[in-house]
Every structure is written in structure tokens, then in C-alpha cells.
Amino acid sequence: DIQMTQSPSSLSASIGDRVTVTCRASQSIGSYLNWFQQNPGEAPKLLIYATSILQSGVPSRFSGSGSGTDFTLTISSLQPEDFATYFCQQSYSIPPTFGPGTKVDIK
């Protein structure tokens, strides 16, 4: 199975900050990388698929980049509704695997 890691595991930031979350795969996964946002008590929500394609309805302050083994989720200007946990997921091979998550909270 492909192992996914994320860094940092948590971060504290202020409204308006630029935030970057990193995801790394244990082997090359091309561009088969997706990002989800999860609020407490809710189901995950798809933000970005295929590394950089923004899901319909997701604000443009979210962006994704990378290829191979290293990927990044960027929030250009953090908003109050962005305080949540973010997961990456590889869809290169079965079984799909998720990163352990990055919790973004208020500084």
C-alpha cells in the first residue's frame, strides 16, 4: 500500500494568513492526489482533485500543486470557515490511502 504523510500535523494561523500544507507519498503517484476538508462532526468535503483542479463551489483561495511524491495545499488568505482538518488522498492505486490530516486552528 502507498503510505501518505502530511506536515505539519497541526498549525495555528490568523485570519488573512497564507497557509501551506504538505503531503508526501511513499512512491510516485503522478498527479493522482486529492484534498479534503473536514469540520468536527461532519463528513469530509472534496476541495481539490487531480492535484490542482478545484471542485465546483470551492473558493479560489484554495489551490493545489505538486507531482510525483510531493504535493501542497495552499490557502491564500485564511478565512474563519477554513479552520478545519485537511486530508490528502492518493487515487493512483487500490487501496486508496489518506494522509493522517493537518488541523488548522486559530492563533
Place this chain on the structure above:
Amino acid sequence: QVQLVQSGTEVKKPGSSVKVSCKTSGGSFSTYTFSWVRQAPGQGLEWMGRIIPILGVTNYAQRFHHRVTITADKSTFTAYLELSSLRSEDTAVYYCARDHGGQVPTSIGWFDPWGQGTLVTVSS
């Protein structure tokens, strides 16, 4: 736009089985693929398996292979997850999600939308 609505909270005894349903509305069930993902309390996301209803094909995560069965009823637009030989470590929220990997048995995709989740508690 497709919506996924799951069955309600379950409390089960160790050794028993649970069956969770995921009913779709607003889309074309026969063209979809469905995955099941679980999340233990305070933990991350773990893929359990998926079904391609139109092909009747399933894939399972190796660690659940002998305990999990995923089925689909095309007449009621509902997918099911059954997990047997339950133990306390199976206490989790179970989610269904539409899998955008297409109807290719060797392909997996991103997950959207997700059902609201079903809490399964295993306790004696």
C-alpha cells in the same frame, strides 16, 4: 446533483454484524461507483472497499477482506456495507461516498459527495 443518505446510528455487541445502507437520490445509480470509508474517534480516514454496481465488481481493503461485504440494490438505488465479527476497535463513523474512478475495476478516484456518516458503536 446526487445525494447520499445513510442509515442511522447502530449499537452492536462484540462478535455480531452490522449492515449500513447508503441511498442515492438525484443521479444515475447505475453509472456510479461507491466506496466505503471509516473514521474511528479522533482518527484519520480508512478506505474499506468499493462496488461498481453495473458490473457487480467489488474491491476490498486487505485488512477487512474476510469480514466485509459490499453490495448494491439497483432497484432501490442503495449501496450496503456489512461488517461481521465486530470488535471494539470497529467503533467508528462509516461513510459512503461516490467514487470518481469510473467503472474500471483497477481504477480508483476521488470521493464526492459523501453520505452524512453512520456511527457504529461496538460495546458489550
